[in-house]
Amino acid sequence: MADADAIQTLGEVERLRERTRDAVEWGWFPLLIFGVAVLLSAPFAWIDDGAALGYYWLVAGPIGVAVTLYAVRTLEIRAGVLDRHEMAYAVVIAAMVAGAIIVGWTADGVGSDVGHVFPIGAGLLVIAAIDRSALAAWTGASIIGLGIVLLIAEPSNADGWVALGEGAILITAGVVARRSAVARGTA
Amino acid sequence: VTHPALQLDDVVHQRVRLGILAVLAEAKRAEFGYLKDALTLSDGNLSRHIQVLEEAGLVSVEKGYEGRRPRTWVSATRRGRTALDAELRSLRELISRVDGRP
Numbered sequence: 633m634a635d636a637d638a639i640q641t642l643g644e645v646e647r648l649r650e651r652t653r654d655a656v657e658w659g660w661f662p663l664l665i666f667g668v669a670v671l672l673s674a675p676f677a678w679i680d681d682g683a684a685l686g687y688y689w690l691v692a693g694p695i696g697v698a699v700t701l702y703a704v705r706t707l708e709i710r711a712g713v714l715d716r717h718e719m720a721y722a723v724v725i726a727a728m729v730a731g732a733i734i735v736g737w738t739a740d741g742v743g744s745d746v747g748h749v750f751p752i753g754a755g756l757l758v759i760a761a762i763d764r765s766a767l768a769a770w771t772g773a774s775i776i777g778l779g780i781v782l783l784i785a786e787p788s789n790a791d792g793w794v795a796l797g798e799g800a801i802l803i804t805a806g807v808v809a810r811r812s813a814v815a816r817g818t819a
Numbered sequence: 820v821t822h823p824a825l826q827l828d829d830v831v832h833q834r835v836r837l838g839i840l841a842v843l844a845e846a847k848r849a850e851f852g853y854l855k856d857a858l859t860l861s862d863g864n865l866s867r868h869i870q871v872l873e874e875a876g877l878v879s880v881e882k883g884y885e886g887r888r889p890r891t892w893v894s895a896t897r898r899g900r901t902a903l904d905a906e907l908r909s910l911r912e913l914i915s916r917v918d919g920r921p
Contacts, residue, residue, distance in 0.1 A: 638910045641834070645841040645907065651857060652845035709885060712850030713842075 654818050656715040658707050659759075659768065660809035662700045667802030669696050674795035685791065693729075711818070717762050724762075728755035742783060745791035749779035749798060767812075771805040830875045831906045835860065835868045840903040843878060843895035851891040869893060877902055 669692045676688040708714045715721075731751025739747040756772030759765070778797040782790050813819035831837060838858045842849055849857075855865050872878040877899035881892045895903070 635914055638913045641837065642907065642910050642914070644834075645837060648838055648841040648857060649845050652842045652849070655853070656846060712853030714847040714849070716845065716847040718847065 652713060653764075654813075654816050655711055655713045656708065657763070657765075657809070657813060657818065658704045658715075659763065659765070660806045660813055660819070661703055661707070662696075663771070663802050663806030663809060665696050665700055667799050667804075667806050669693075669799075670795055670802060671799030674792050674799065677792035677795050678789055720762055721759065724755050724758050728752050731755070742786045742790045746779050746782045746794055749775050749794060752798075753779065767805055767809055771801060774801045827909050828902060828906060830871060830877070831902045833868070833871075835864070836872055837903075837906065839865075839868060839872060839893070840877065840895060840899055840906075843893060844900060844903055846894075848881070848892045848894035851893065854893060872899065 673685060673688050673692065676684045679685075728751050731754075732748035735747035735751060736744060753772045753774075753776035756768055756775065760768035760772055775798055778794070778801065782793055782797075787793055810819060831840060835858060839854060842854060842857055851862075851865065851869075854860075854869075855862065858865065860868075869878060869880060873880055876896060878893050878895055881894070883890055883892070
């Protein structure tokens with residue numbers, strides 16, 4: 633086999649793999665859904681009653697997960713290709729949720745309002761590594777950066793600022809990912 | 820030491836079959852129509868190559884329905900993923916040997 637043939641074959645294999653990775657890239661959907669859910673939580677964060685935000689997420693969280701699972705599976709079946717990392721995503725997302733809850737319970741002061749963003753940002757960085765996604769890495773790093781800024785600034789109603797900042801970051805990432813998918817013809 | 824060209828597996832090395840395994844390496848499973856479109860093949864041609872891969876134990880095929888529409892899903896077996904990795908390793912080795920790289 634000639635060197636040029638081997639190079640061409642490897643190039644073709646990589647092109648097909650990349651095309652398939654693009655075809656299973658539905659990350660924009662949960663980014664938009666949870667971005668909107670986080671933004672909508674801001675008014676509950678400003679109500680001076682810690683329970684209001686908890687009740688909001690008790691309802692919005694499971695609805696967001698159910699809608700995302702249903703929509704992504706429907707989109708995958710329509711595209712004719714299913715993501716092979718779904719178990720890895722489930723483990724990472726479960727760890728993000730558990731981490732956020734534990735930090736929220738155990739941290740004091742501003743940390744109890746802001747701390748949950750660190751497991752969420754870290755989880756997004758893990759997803760970025762799985763997906764080889766620069767956008768997911770930017771999203772995770774931005775959320776961690778937001779957390780650090782708010783921990784240092786210690787504003788009043790820190791959880792409200794978290795909701796606004798985190799929601800804006802997730803929606804921005806979702807819009808960018810969706811536009812990129814539309815441009816590739818895979819949305 | 821075996822020359823890397825002799826390590827290439829004829830079942831995997833064929834262009835279309837290598838393409839099928841390349842797609843399936845990135846997916847839990849892919850539908851027949853997706854493979855046909857990605858590889859720009861006719862139904863009959865794709866079916867023949869999938870059959871060769873299935874007989875070699877490199878892919879598994881699952882037929883079902885989505886509503887009334889019949890759908891055929893194909894996935895790479897563990898052996899299929901290993902065979903693809905070995906093939907790509909041999910190709911890279913071949914290139915570095917021709918280029919004179921270690």
